[in-house]
Amino acid sequence: MNEKRMLGEDHYEQVIAEESICTNENLVYEKPETLTDTPMHYCPGCGHGVAHRLIAEAIAELDIQDKTVGVAPVGCSVFMYNYMNIDMTEAAHGRASAVATGIKRVLPDKYVFSYQGDGDLAAIGTGETIHTCNRGENILIVFINNGIYGMTGGQMAPTTLVGMKSTTTPYGRDVAVMGNPLKITELIAQLPGVYYCTRVAVNTPANVRRAKKAIVNGFKYQELKKGLSFVEVVSNCPSNWKMTPLESNKWMEENMFPFYPLGDLKVPGKEK
Amino acid sequence: MAKVKGDIIIDIEKCKGCELCAASCPQESLELSRKLNSKGYHYIVKIEDNCTGCINCALVCPEGIIKVYRKTEKRMDPVATLTNVTGDLTVTVNS
Numbered sequence A: 001m002n003e004k005r006m007l008g009e010d011h012y013e014q015v016i017a018e019e020s021i022c023t024n025e026n027l028v029y030e031k032p033e034t035l036t037d038t039p040m041h042y043c044p045g046c047g048h049g050v051a052h053r054l055i056a057e058a059i060a061e062l063d064i065q066d067k068t069v070g071v072a073p074v075g076c077s078v079f080m081y082n083y084m085n086i087d088m089t090e091a092a093h094g095r096a097s098a099v100a101t102g103i104k105r106v107l108p109d110k111y112v113f114s115y116q117g118d119g120d121l122a123a124i125g126t127g128e129t130i131h132t133c134n135r136g137e138n139i140l141i142v143f144i145n146n147g148i149y150g151m152t153g154g155q156m157a158p159t160t161l162v163g164m165k166s167t168t169t170p171y172g173r174d175v176a177v178m179g180n181p182l183k184i185t186e187l188i189a190q191l192p193g194v195y196y197c198t199r200v201a202v203n204t205p206a207n208v209r210r211a212k213k214a215i216v217n218g219f220k221y222q223e224l225k226k227g228l229s230f231v232e233v234v235s236n237c238p239s240n241w242k243m244t245p246l247e248s249n250k251w252m253e254e255n256m257f258p259f260y261p262l263g264d265l266k267v268p269g270k271e272k
Numbered sequence B: 001m002a003k004v005k006g007d008i009i010i011d012i013e014k015c016k017g018c019e020l021c022a023a024s025c026p027q028e029s030l031e032l033s034r035k036l037n038s039k040g041y042h043y044i045v046k047i048e049d050n051c052t053g054c055i056n057c058a059l060v061c062p063e064g065i066i067k068v069y070r071k072t073e074k075r076m077d078p079v080a081t082l083t084n085v086t087g088d089l090t091v092t093v094n095s
């Protein structure tokens, strides 16, 4: 609480009053209309909010608002349908990709995506995830990996890092007892049904731009009917990691990124 | 030559004070207010009049509540500069 702050507040009001450039013609960024005005229930600084906005931006940019159907998971993002101004449904825990498969097969002209956490996609839904990817369903899966079961209070997920504390690993994840963290994205990238597979993050402006591009790609590839697009977003969970939002992003960069490196795992036309 | 001026409008009632915007502002224009909004969060305010409208803050804001404005003021290069023979008077013709 410094003095500058006090001055700052007064100054801010003055600037607005003097000459404002805040007119529609000068507007360069605002949230897309594909995102509703409903305030999100997420904890301060949680990556879910940015990930939602990027999907909404991609839909707006591609002008597919009335042609998109989303499937929300069980997890913190269970109420995603309240925030997205598109058709959405909600699946039982882990089953979002199976539900998305059904929707896409009945409505093949719609752009279909599922949005799933790591507990949802890589624990209870592992079977659905692998088989949906292996079948090469023409859908987009957005996978939010925060290394923890966020909604239920911070239990260990398959993605929890070695040594990472959670309510069920109070002394840190011990490989001898709990096994190694699962890199499910690397696993599914090998499947021939997967057409595009990439790992992004939403912690910095540059990463946000890359993540948006990946999601746009995922939607675009659906038109080609060549298989599944998989976008992992390495994210934070300030509340269950017991950190401030800024600390959680720093911790993510230092600990999550080395184990879950950002970048493309499979890009059309660039088969390894 | 062009001068870029930016500004932002934050929906402070929806701000959760996470400070991610402030951390990504290259101009260090943003800071937490001492005041609280009706949800009980310290909200973000602009403390400097140096915003360039780069949109960084809006990109990282999880609540999607920052609108960014940018105005590029075109500064005309002078058409001619005239100086008299004794060199003690210079006139710049702008347009």
Ligand SMILES: Cc1ncc(C[n+]2csc(CCOP(=O)(O)OP(=O)(O)O)c2C)c(N)n1
Residues within 6 Å of the ligand: A074, A075, A076, A077, A093, A116, A117, A118, A119, A120, A121, A124, A144, A146, A148, A149, A150, A151, A152, A157
């Ligand atoms: C069938 C079933 N089993 C267990 C649960 C309890 N449950 C709710 S959310 C969740 C895990 C969520 O973690 P994740 O998918 O990583 O999402 P996050 O909250 O971290 O975004 C669990 C186990 C449930 N709702 N349904």
Ligand code: SF4
Residues within 6 Å of the ligand: A041, A042, A043, A046, A047, A048, A076, A146, A150, A151, A236, A237, A238, A239, A240
């Ligand atoms: S518990 Fe974690 S994942 Fe869930 S909203 Fe809070 S910060 Fe986000």
Ligand code: SF4
Residues within 6 Å of the ligand: B006, B007, B008, B024, B025, B026, B027, B028, B029, B030, B050, B051, B052, B053, B054, B055, B056, B057, B058, B068
């Ligand atoms: S638009 Fe850029 S310069 Fe302006 S407040 Fe936001 S981050 Fe700072």
Ligand code: SF4
Residues within 6 Å of the ligand: A045, B010, B014, B015, B016, B017, B018, B019, B020, B021, B022, B043, B044, B060, B061, B062, B063, B064, B065, B066
């Ligand atoms: S990023 Fe958004 S929610 Fe967080 S402090 Fe800034 S304006 Fe508020």
Ligand SMILES: [Mg+2]
Residues within 6 Å of the ligand: A117, A118, A119, A144, A145, A146, A147, A148, A149, A150, A157
């Ligand atoms: Mg999780």
